[in-house]
Amino acid sequence: MAANPVQRRYVGRMIPISIAYIATVMLASWIIPDDAAATPLTVTVALVPALATSGFIWAMARYIAELTDEYVRMLEIRKMLVATGLTLALASGWGILELFTDVPRVPLFYVFPVWCLGLAVGSLVNRLTIGDGGPCP
């Protein structure tokens, strides 16, 4: 539950971006047939949801920039560092596996969701090391 104005603004940004993301993914799925060739039209349509994912990242950056409580900001940045380290390690590890073995190819699309899951791990790390998981806006 959003507890302060910064968290409320964050949630207020994330909700419309999430709706836009779902709508544009559905639209792209409807317009672009499966296994379509990469033409200027298909690429343009497919990139529209990517604007929404960039919007998620922008909203998170604004959240960090607007946080005035330095302790909460530290907790949030620690979560993001854990998420980033975890994502880089997993992506690099799996990439090397793909290079040398016939493991299934993982679409790059999953990088951002994995990073978001990494935030939950970061919260757990905060809880275990500082005793405080941080807010969940």
Place this chain on the structure above:
Amino acid sequence: MKNRLKVLRAERDWSQQDLADRLEVSRQSVNAIETGKYDPSLPLAFRIADLFGLPIEAIFLKD
């Protein structure tokens, strides 16, 4: 870093939330500073010192 925040707060009969409101930070922050889990930045330490009317070194002590 050790600090006398809890004692100073108790002397004024302030709750952690009261102190947090006065400092314009979260109660979480006050708790983390009080328990030594987090050392405040110099600007926040000065705000704390100003609020209690004491020099920083009278509130925050070397380990």
